[in-house]
Amino acid sequence: MQLSPRLLAIARQVPPERVVADVGTDHALLPVYLVSTGIAPRAIAVELRRGPLDRALRNVQSFGLAGQVELRQGDGLEALAPGEAEVVVIAGLGGDRIVEILEAHPDVRGSVPCWVFQPMSHAGTLRRWLVAHGYRLADEELVAEGERIYEVIRAEPGREPPQEALVMEIGPRLWERRDPLLVPLLRRRLEEVEARLAHLASRPEAGAGARSGLERLANRLGEMLAELGAR
Ligand SMILES: C[S@@+](CC[C@H](N)C(=O)[O-])C[C@H]1O[C@@H](n2cnc3c(N)ncnc32)[C@H](O)[C@@H]1O
Known part of the structure; x- marks a missing residue:
């Protein structure tokens, strides 16, 4: 079968x-x-x-x-x-x-x-x-x-x-072996974070804390993508 x-x-x-x-x-x-x-x-x-x-x-x-x-x-x-x-x-x-x-x-x-x-x-x-x-x-x-x-x-x-929180989110064994399919997964995650940041930018009343948390996440995702040779 x-x-x-x-x-x-x-x-x-x-x-x-x-x-x-x-x-x-x-x-x-x-x-x-x-x-x-x-x-x-x-x-x-x-x-x-x-x-x-x-x-x-x-x-x-x-x-x-x-x-x-x-x-x-x-x-x-x-x-x-x-x-x-x-x-x-x-x-x-x-x-x-x-x-x-x-x-x-x-x-x-x-x-x-x-x-x-x-x-x-x-x-x-x-x-x-x-x-x-x-x-x-x-x-x-x-x-x-x-x-x-x-x-x-x-x-x-x-x-x-x-484990680092983001590594637990994406999979410690996948990250350890630098699984190539993490590239599209992390890119998608980064796009979502960037879209949320863009949305926050259009709302001046939104808290700076939410923005800086998302910025840190975007930076870390970028670093991980660079480690995977994808940026
Ligand atoms: C999307 S299908 C996945 C089928 C198969 N496991 C696969 O991966 O191809 C999910 C199945 O789980 C059944 N299901 C959902 N909750 C369940 C539960 N609590 N106990 C037993 N079966 C459940 C649904 O009826 C459905 O047939």
């Missing part, structure tokens, strides 16, 4: 020979891929809504994997028992929504040794939450698909060394 670059990047972060749960599975293509390629011996695909679950069932059956990919309807981690999954993937949801899912069931969460996340937004919020709750960012990957760049984060229980 052919997976999209985004789903392939998520699959690359899943360690082999572990029982995987895919929370918010939708079409169940990721668990079908992991089991059919032998990366995972078994998978549990969790989905909140009936419609996607029916689609998942059709995919699982068409690959003859009903014995190895178990479908469950449920809200986040509630569908899992503690200790059942050795890797949990949560992909395609906002980082803030992922944090809500992690917070809702601490018993299940505490039993999982490996997580793979692909937040669609608020990746910094997710990273900060993970680090504040005893996880380290074991690996991070950027992947381009169409017009978008997606972030994939593998987290494990552990301690993350203190």
Whole structure:
């Protein structure tokens, strides 16, 4: 089967020979891929809504994997028992929504040794939450698909060394390896900051504090882009 670059990047972060749960599975293509390629011996695909679950069932059956990919309807981690999954993937949801899912069931969460996340937004919020709750960012990957760049984060229980706030926002492992896809990401971030500064400039009543914070951010983004050879 052919997976999209985004789903392939998520699959690359899943360690082999572990029982995987895919929370918010939708079409169940990721668990079908992991089991059919032998990366995972078994998978549990969790989905909140009936419609996607029916689609998942059709995919699982068409690959003859009903014995190895178990479908469950449920809200986040509630569908899992503690200790059942050795890797949990949560992909395609906002980082803030992922944090809500992690917070809702601490018993299940505490039993999982490996997580793979692909937040669609608020990746910094997710990273900060993970680090504040005893996880380290074991690996991070950027992947381009169409017009978008997606972030994939593998987290494990552990301690993350203190990081500059902006590095935590953009991804410490991505920054350490100077990932080339950071260039378009940081450029976009800088454009947003410059647009906000331009907006502030048209409002003389706006506070100088907000302006100087944004100016510092713009400068730092510029420095990072220069370090990436992009300015
Ligand atoms: C955008 S899709 C992503 C599907 C797949 N994970 C991927 O990355 O391609 C998000 C899916 O998560 C499901 N979902 C949202 N919140 C959920 C929750 N709390 N528990 C289980 N599934 C959820 C949605 O119904 C939807 O099918």
